[in-house]
Amino acid sequence: MTVDETIRQVLTDHGRLAVAVDSISEDTDLFGAGMTSHASVNVMLALEDAFDFEFSEKMLKKSTFESIAAIRSGVLEMTGG
Amino acid sequence: MSPGAPETLRVGMDLVSVEEVAASVDRFGDRYVTRLFTPHEIETCRTAEGPARGRGAYAVESLAARFAAKEAVVKVLRPVEMQPDWRSIEIHRMTGGWCEIRLSGQAAELAAEAGIGELAVSLSHESTVAGAVVVGRCTPRERGV
Numbered sequence: 001m002t003v004d005e006t007i008r009q010v011l012t013d014h015g016r017l018a019v020a021v022d023s024i025s026e027d028t029d030l031f032g033a034g035m036t037s038h039a040s041v042n043v044m045l046a047l048e049d050a051f052d053f054e055f056s057e058k059m060l061k062k063s064t065f066e067s068i069a070a071i072r073s074g075v076l077e078m079t080g081g
Numbered sequence: 082m083s084p085g086a087p088e089t090l091r092v093g094m095d096l097v098s099v100e101e102v103a104a105s106v107d108r109f110g111d112r113y114v115t116r117l118f119t120p121h122e123i124e125t126c127r128t129a130e131g132p133a134r135g136r137g138a139y140a141v142e143s144l145a146a147r148f149a150a151k152e153a154v155v156k157v158l159r160p161v162e163m164q165p166d167w168r169s170i171e172i173h174r175m176t177g178g179w180c181e182i183r184l185s186g187q188a189a190e191l192a193a194e195a196g197i198g199e200l201a202v203s204l205s206h207e208s209t210v211a212g213a214v215v216v217g218r219c220t221p222r223e224r225g226v
Binding site: 016037038039041042045046057060061062063 | 097098101102105108109112113116117148152155162163164166167
């Protein structure tokens, strides 16, 4: 799977969005789409499992998880991609 | 804000599904618990004779109530960008059974910036849902509230 496909799979499994993940763009506000703070924690942990890294303290902010594009940026920063 | 400006109150509340917390404990185990909760909170919520892992190891209703309280505190702090580490907000269970909020690190910095000198919390849960209400008392300072 590509990075984006993996992110979308994690969001499907853990994001608890009010809409289908396939229907949102990479810039859709995930919190606006129904992702709760608690769900974002699960998304964070599932991303760490999927990509085998741990988010640094400075990346543990709401904006890191606000959209697929933001998540991709964070993942690539952490994995050196 | 002038020194004579009145004190104000901020209120935050949050609800959390107990099953969602239990599922997270099952799925991510101690990694989930230790990323969100302080050693005191973990000790307070650990079951006396439960299994070492999974939802049975914790009173998941209590974990859910504490997460709700942390989120309620965040609503009171109103961070613009910086999301404080969940562990910088501790729900401290007192000997008498009630809880107090103890802030450290980023959460304490946000409270200081907002002039929040006092926080009070009430937790509640039933089998499916947990909730918390937090009230913060703001004393106007140079940077205002």
